[in-house]
Amino acid sequence: MPNRYSEQALRESRAFGVRPIPVLRPLGWLARGWQDLWQAPLASLGHGLAMALFGALLFALAHDRFWLLAGAFSGFLIVAPILATGLYAISRELDRGGRPGWRTVREAWRPRDGRLIVFGVLLAFAGTGWVLCSAAFVTSFAADPIQNPRDFLVKVVLNDDSHLFETWLMLGAVLASPVFASTVVAIPALVDLPPGKLGVLGAVFTSWRVVLEHPAPIALWAALILALTLIGMATALVGLVLIAPWLGHASWHAYRDLVTRRPD
Template identity: 65%
Template sequence: MPNSPALEESRRFAVRAIPLLRPLSWLARGARDLARAPLPGLLHGLASALFGGLLFWAARDRFWLLAGAFSGFLIVAPLVATGLYNVSRALERGRPAGLGAALAAWRPDDRRLIAFGLLLGLAGTGWVLTSAALITGFSPEPIRKPEDFVRVVMLADTGLLFEAWLVLGGVLAAPVFASSVVAIPLLLDRKVSVLAAVLTSWRVVMAHPAPMAFWAALLMGLTALAMAPLLLGLVVVVPWLAHASWHAYRDLVDVSELPSQPTRAWR
C-alpha cells in the first residue's frame, strides 16, 4: 500500500539524535532568549497569569471544573506560545525581536495555524468536560473548593478516583503532546501541511521516547510550580518554556535542506 502524501512530506524532515539530558540545554537557551527579548515574553506570561486568575475567580465554587481547566491549559499551551516561537526565530536570524515579532505570528493569514489551534482547543475542551464528568460523577461529596479536592479526591481512604483522574489525564494528554511538541514551530518555520507537521512530531517522540518523556515531565513540573504562588510564576515560566520549546524543535528536526518561510513581521 503506498504511503500517504502527508507521511511522505513528513519524511522530508530528518529527526536528529539527542542525548537524554538535552532538554536541560533547551531550558538554558530559552532563558537566554527571554533575557534578550523580555517584553513580549513577560506580557505573554502576564496574560496567562491573568487568565488563570480570571478562571479561578469564575470557577471558585466549582473546583471540580477548575481542576480540569488548569490541566487543560497544558494541552493548549503550545498554541499560546506561537508568538514567542516567532520571537526566538527572529533572534536566531538577527532580526528585530520585539513585541511586533510576537504579534506577527497571530495574523490570520495562515489557515494551517488556525486549524491546528482549533484542534488543540477541541482537545482541551474535551479534557475539561471529561475531567468534570469524572469528578462530579464519582466523587462521594461535592467538590467546591481546593481543600475539597485534596480531602475527598486526593486523600480519600477508599476508591481510586484520584488515580483514575491522573491515568485518564495522561492517556488523553500523551497523544496531544506527541502531536504538538514540534508541530507548531514547524508550521511557523516551514510551509508544510498540518498532518505532515503532526506526523513529524510523532516521529520525534517515537525516535526519542526517554528524552521526550523527560521534556514532558519538565514542562508539567515547572508549570505546576509556577501555578503554586498564586499563579505569579506563570509570568516568567510561560515565556521561558515557550522559548525553550522553539529550541527543542530546532534541535530535533533537521529542516536545513528545505526553504524556510519568510520571517513574519507586524505591519
C-alpha cells in the first residue's frame, strides 16, 4: 500500500501538466540552450571547465586501471544533472529578464532545504553502484587484463570473439535508463519550485510522467545528450567545456517546455 509520503508526492505531481511536443522539439532545446550559454558565458563556461577538470582528475587517478575509468566516466553521466544546478539557475534568471552571474550560481548551491542534497546523494549512490558494477563486469569477463585505453579498445570493443562490449553497453543502458527517466525534468523543477510545492519524489514522478507521455522525443533527447557528451570526451575533454553548459541550459528549457506549472 502507498504510504503518506508517496501519496503526497502523487498529489504534487498531478498538480502539473505535461505539454504535448513534436518529436524534434529537443533540437529547439539545444538552440535555446546555446543562446543562454552566450548570454552568461563566464559562469556557464566556468561550469564546463570544472566538469572537464573533474574528468581529467578521474583520468589521472585511474589511467592505469582503465576498467575503472570506463565505469567512472559513464557514472559521471548519471550524476551530471545535479552538477548542472547552477546552470538551471542561470537559465531561470535569463527567463525572468535578469542578468545572471556567479552570484546566481552561489545562491543556487546554498542549501535552503535538503531536496537537492537528497537527490545528489541518491545520484551519487547510483553512480557509484554503476562504477563498481562496470568494473566487476569488465574485470570478470575480459579475456586479458584491461590496463589502458588501447587494451579496452582492442580486447573489449574490437574483440570479434566476444560480445563483452555489447553486453557492457546493454547493462549500462538497463541501469541508466530509470535514472535518466527520473531526472529529465526533476532537478530543474526542484531548482525552480520551493519545498511546499514539490518534493524529491514528486519531482521524480513528474519526470516519469514526461517520459511515459513523450517516449520518442525523450529518446531523441537522451541520444543527443549521449552523442554530444561522447564528442566532449573524445576531444580529450576539451569539448566538455562548451558541451556541458550547453546541455545544462538546454535541460532547463526541456523542463520549461514540457511541464506546466501552478501559478505562483
